[in-house]
Amino acid sequence: MATQFLPPDWxxxxxxxxxxxxxxxxxxxxxTVMAFIWxxxxxxxxxxxxxxxxxxxxxxxxxxxxxxxxxxxxEDVVPAAGDKVVHWLAPxxxxxxxxxxxxxxxxxxxxxxxxxxxxxxxxxAISSLTAVGIFMAGWSSNNKYSLLGAMRQVASVVSYEIPVxxxxxxxxxxxxxxxxxxxxxxxxxxxxxxxxxxxxxFFCGALAxxxxxxxxxxxxxxxxxxxxxxxxxGMKFGLLFLAEYGEALAISAIVTTLFLGGWRGPLxxxxxxxxxxxxxxxxxxxxxxxxVPRVRIxxxxxxxxxxxxxxxxxxLLVTAVEILVWPDVSLWLLVPVNFAVMIVLVLLxxxxxxxxxxxxxx
Amino acid sequence: MTTKTTRExxxxxxxxxVNIGPAHPSTHGVFRMLTxxxxxxxLNMEPIFGYLHRGIEKLAEERTYGGCVPLTDRLxxxxxxxxxxxxxxxxxxxxxxxxxxxxxxxxxxxxxxxxIASHLIAIGAFLNDCGAxxxxxxxxxxxxxxxxxxxxxxxxxxxxxxxxxxxxxxxxIPEEFAPALKKCLKEMPRWINEYEWLLKENEILLARAKxxxxxxxxxxxxxxxxxxxxxxxxxxWDIRRADPYSIYDRFEFDIPTGKAGDCYDRYRxxxxxxxxxxxxxxQALKDLPAGEVRSEVPHLIRPxxxxxxxxxxxxxxxxxxxxxxxxxxxxxxxxxxAPTLINLTALNDMMRGWKVADLILIFGSIDICLAExxx
Numbered sequence: 093m094a095t096q097f098l099p100p101d102w103x104x105x106x107x108x109x110x111x112x113x114x115x116x117x118x119x120x121x122x123x124t125v126m127a128f129i130w131x132x133x134x135x136x137x138x139x140x141x142x143x144x145x146x147x148x149x150x151x152x153x154x155x156x157x158x159x160x161x162x163x164x165x166x167e168d169v170v171p172a173a174g175d176k177v178v179h180w181l182a183p184x185x186x187x188x189x190x191x192x193x194x195x196x197x198x199x200x201x202x203x204x205x206x207x208x209x210x211x212x213x214x215x216x217a218i219s220s221l222t223a224v225g226i227f228m229a230g231w232s233s234n235n236k237y238s239l240l241g242a243m244r245q246v247a248s249v250v251s252y253e254i255p256v257x258x259x260x261x262x263x264x265x266x267x268x269x270x271x272x273x274x275x276x277x278x279x280x281x282x283x284x285x286x287x288x289x290x291x292x293x294f295f296c297g298a299l300a301x302x303x304x305x306x307x308x309x310x311x312x313x314x315x316x317x318x319x320x321x322x323x324x325x326g327m328k329f330g331l332l333f334l335a336e337y338g339e340a341l342a343i344s345a346i347v348t349t350l351f352l353g354g355w356r357g358p359l360x361x362x363x364x365x366x367x368x369x370x371x372x373x374x375x376x377x378x379x380x381x382x383x384v385p386r387v388r389i390x391x392x393x394x395x396x397x398x399x400x401x402x403x404x405x406x407x408l409l410v411t412a413v414e415i416l417v418w419p420d421v422s423l424w425l426l427v428p429v430n431f432a433v434m435i436v437l438v439l440l441x442x443x444x445x446x447x448x449x450x451x452x453x454x
Numbered sequence: 455m456t457t458k459t460t461r462e463x464x465x466x467x468x469x470x471x472v473n474i475g476p477a478h479p480s481t482h483g484v485f486r487m488l489t490x491x492x493x494x495x496x497l498n499m500e501p502i503f504g505y506l507h508r509g510i511e512k513l514a515e516e517r518t519y520g521g522c523v524p525l526t527d528r529l530x531x532x533x534x535x536x537x538x539x540x541x542x543x544x545x546x547x548x549x550x551x552x553x554x555x556x557x558x559x560x561x562x563x564x565x566x567x568x569x570i571a572s573h574l575i576a577i578g579a580f581l582n583d584c585g586a587x588x589x590x591x592x593x594x595x596x597x598x599x600x601x602x603x604x605x606x607x608x609x610x611x612x613x614x615x616x617x618x619x620x621x622x623x624x625x626x627i628p629e630e631f632a633p634a635l636k637k638c639l640k641e642m643p644r645w646i647n648e649y650e651w652l653l654k655e656n657e658i659l660l661a662r663a664k665x666x667x668x669x670x671x672x673x674x675x676x677x678x679x680x681x682x683x684x685x686x687x688x689x690x691w692d693i694r695r696a697d698p699y700s701i702y703d704r705f706e707f708d709i710p711t712g713k714a715g716d717c718y719d720r721y722r723x724x725x726x727x728x729x730x731x732x733x734x735x736x737q738a739l740k741d742l743p744a745g746e747v748r749s750e751v752p753h754l755i756r757p758x759x760x761x762x763x764x765x766x767x768x769x770x771x772x773x774x775x776x777x778x779x780x781x782x783x784x785x786x787x788x789x790x791x792a793p794t795l796i797n798l799t800a801l802n803d804m805m806r807g808w809k810v811a812d813l814i815l816i817f818g819s820i821d822i823c824l825a826e827x828x829x
Contacts, residue, residue: 140592236472240494240810305587306658314480314583315814385658386585388811389494 113205117194124370125337126156131371132378139382160330168326171234178232183324183331186225189218190338197345198273200355200362211272212264215346216257219301222339223249226310226320229332233323241319244389245310248300251393252307255400256297262290262411263350266423276354284351285427289407289434291351293400298347300392302339305381309389344373399441406437469497476505480583480814483824487801487813494809499802506828514788519545519755520620522788526775527614529790530826532575535568535605536768538618543699544764544775545620549757554746557622558701562738563635564605564617565700565766566731570642571601572769573724576682576821580721581653583818584662585811590653597645600638607631620755622748635739642732646725654725663718667804667816670715674800681771682723683797683820687715693767700766704741705734717819724821754783761787770794770821790829794822 103112130145130153137144145152170176193215195205208214223245230242264270266286267278275283284291300307311319324332348354348369357365387395410433414426475486484505490498510529514522526537539561546553553561575598578591602612608627609617617624653659669679674687684691692709694702710726712719757779765774771793778787797820804816 136587140589141596142592236470240472243493306585308585309811312585312811314585315811317479381587382589384586385581385656385662386811387658388662388809390809391661 110205113195116199117191117205120199121191121194121338121341122334124341124367125334126160128341128371128374129156129159129337131374132381135375135378136382139379163327163330166326168328169323171323174234174323175232178228179323180328182225182229182232183328183335184225185228186222187331187335187338189221189225190335190342192218193342194345196272197342197349198276198354199366201273204273207271207273210270212260212270212275212350215272216253216260219339219342220249220253222335225332225335229324230310230320233320235323237316237318237322238320240316241310241312241322245303245320247389248307248309248392248396251396252297252300252400255293255396255404256301258401258404258408259290259293259297260350261408262287265408265411265415272349272354276349276356279353279356281423281427282351282353286423286430287351287407287411288431289403289437290411291347292434292438293404293407294351295347296400297396298343299377299380300396302343302377303336304340304377306384306387307392308381308386309392312386314386340374340377341370344370344377347373399445403437403441407433467492474813480818481824482579482818482822483827485817485822485824485827487817489810489813491810494811496805496808496810496813499805499813501798501801503798503824503827506824508829510829511788511790514785516784518783519549519757519785520753522785523618523620524614524616527616528825529792529829530768530770530773530794530823531613532823533568533572533769534613534615535564535617536572536766536773538615539565539700540764540766540768540773541775542618542620543766544762544777545755545757547764548760548762548777548779549620549755551621551751551755552749553622554749555743556626556745557747557749559738559742560608560623560627560747561618561700562702562705563735563742564608564615564623566734566738567601567604567635569731569769570728571598573682573728574598574601576769577649577721577724580717580815580818580821581659583814584659590649593649597642600641604631604634604638607634619748619751621751622746624748626747632739632742635735639732639735639739643729646728646732650725660718662811662815663716663721663819665714665716665718666808666812667717667819668715669800669804673803674715677796677800679771679797679800680793681768681797682720682727683771685710686712686719686723688713693765693772697765699764702734705737707731707733717815720819720821756781756783765791768793770823770826771797790826792826792829794820795827798822798827 103109133155134144134151145155148154148158170179196208196211196214198204226245227242230238230245263275263283266283267275269275269278303310311321321329321332348366352369352373355362355366360368410430414429418425469490469492472489472491473486474489475481476484481487486502486505488500488502489496508528510525514525517525523538523541526541527534529537545551574594578594581590582588605615606612608631609615609624669683669687671687671689674684674689679687680691688711690709690711693699695709707730710723710730712723759779759781761776761778763774763776765772772791773793774791776787776789776791777785780786801817801820805813808816
């Protein structure tokens with residue numbers, strides 16, 4: 093289907109554009125998060141040979157709504173010795189950046205709140221802000237488990253943020269733009285094929301950023317109870333929970349946009365392609381969660397600094413050289429080259445890790 | 455492992471105490487660990503237990519010898535059959551009661567099935583502690599369910615069986631039991647292979663569990679550890695071999711041991727033990743003789759005054775019962791040597807210097823059942 097671009101100020105007025113897309117993002121975010129929570133629980137149940145939610149509505153589809161309702165009418169407990177103002181602010185600080193990320197994500201051609209020419213930079217900057225909210229939550233709860241979780245978040249955020257940013261630069265070099273809309277337009281073939289290593293590194297870092305297994309250290313339920321969430325109840329817990337799944341959704345959307353060709357695809361309408369791809373990435377995240385155990389905090393940092401970081405640098409170098417040497421070459425030619433580079437590098441670094449490079453003395 | 459302190463040039467920090475438990479997702483009951491942490495590193499850990507103390511040893515003194523069997527069900531509720539067996543063996547030794555051949559075989563079958571069921575829980579819970587979100591334990595519960603179905607078939611219970619009796623077992627196995635067990639035995643190696651395929655070489659599990667929480671051979675012997683915890687430290691000690699009870703001297707099986715004594719070896723030993731249990735089960739089912747399942751024992755047993763100690767290789771270690779009789783219908787003294795309580799004593803030494811995440815892992819690898827620790 094030929095892509096039709098909406099004008100940048102659709103439906104014709106800046107304020108109307110702003111209002112319509114803010115409403116779309118809010119509704120999209122809340123509904124999709126609810127759908128994804130249901131989807132995750134059902135998918136995990138199937139993988140774990142159980143049934144999952146199946147009482148509220150057909151296939152338990154109203155379970156997230158029922159849960160949200162329960163959270164709304166629950167008592168909101170604030171720890172007596174906690175910092176009440178920060179405790180109240182933390183869920184907001186955690187949730188708002190998640191929504192702000194969607195401002196630059198194109199749902200289909202031209203359908204986005206703001207086509208920033210620094211889109212990728214904006215996403216990287218905004219999405220790290222959630223860590224501040226999480227640290228506020230952990231600190232203000234005045235609970236040792238919460239504090240441990242919050243400290244882990246801060247310790248890991250400095251480790252994974254750099255490889256995440258570096259792995260994105262390859263995509264930016266190929267597309268020649270920071271605007272997400274133009275990156276999608278540049279993807280004649282999805283960049284996951286041209287930038288396989290970049291995708292791998294970004295995905296690893298992103299899993300750490302959204303606190304999902306195997307990097308769910310901040311709320312490691314078998315170790316520190318629920319980490320920063322321990323002292324939260326009622327809708328404040330709901331908001332933090334929403335922020336977390338919203339982040340997972342945002343990361344899925346970013347991966348879709350940067351690596352999977354965004355809304356582009358044959359036959360189906362563009363917005364449906366976008367949703368399908370986001371769902372597929374999210375399913376992959378769920379799949380990983382049910383499969384692997386959790387790593388330790390020092391292992392996460394070793395992974396980030398000794399595996400992701402050098403590989404991201406090499407990937408950047410390789411991409412830059414390729415663009416410099418073959419400026420007009422077809423993207424298809426880069427696919428086998430980059431896959432070969434990825435396989436060699438990953439095997440080499442795995443070997444180094446096996447030899448004890450990744451081991452950290454406690 | 456010692457902690458390197460390079461605190462001189464950095465901000466001043468101080469250790470802080472964290473109460474892990476008694477209500478915590480990974481304490482396997484109500485166990486409390488008063489830990490002193492330096493950031494994430496454990497400086498000291500003080501175990502505090504007794505939250506589940508029910509005075510079972512005292513309660514037993516008020517009951518008849520036969521009436522104590524249900525109490526032993528409630529010691530290690532994940533391995534009730536083994537507890538039953540250890541207790542009735544002690545009473546039989548005390549009163550000099552012979553057991554029919556068929557009953558001995560049935561007891562061995564039950565004890566080995568129980569070992570597999572218990573190890574399934576142990577491995578599943580260990581991986582849950584490792585952070586694998588519920589998947590391994592749910593897979594293993596699925597398989598344990600089939601063993602529980604077998605128990606259900608013979609005694610109508612799924613958790614507290616009360617199946618063994620002084621002088622035999624409460625009832626003969628039903629007709630459909632042997633085919634069901636055969637089918638189970640055919641399927642079980644496939645389950646174990648499935649877990650091996652998913653977990654044995656799992657990179658994250660290796661990184662988390664290898665070399666973590668080492669219990670040296672010397673220390674394991676010194677604290678008189680037993681069961682998989684001892685064998686993972688490289689000591690080939692199994693009561694089934696070292697001090698054979700029942701009819702274990704008739705079966706062929708190996709004693710799997712580890713080398714390093716770390717969490718990973720303890721997990722490996724348990725997996726291998728399940729395989730060995732399957733071997734014993736196959737042999738026992740093949741040789742199962744016909745005949746009585748219970749010898750003539752009076753309803754109220756009055757053993758002669760004296761004492762007896764009998765121990766077995768329970769899934770969690772060397773489980774012993776010490777009984778003193780004064781010639782009446784109730785034991786004068788009833789003491790349980792709980793293996794998990796003794797295995798726990800090395801916890802502090804295994805944990806010091808590791809991180810909070812390892813603490814949970816090491817604790818999980820010992821595989822305790824709080825009902826047995828506290829009694």
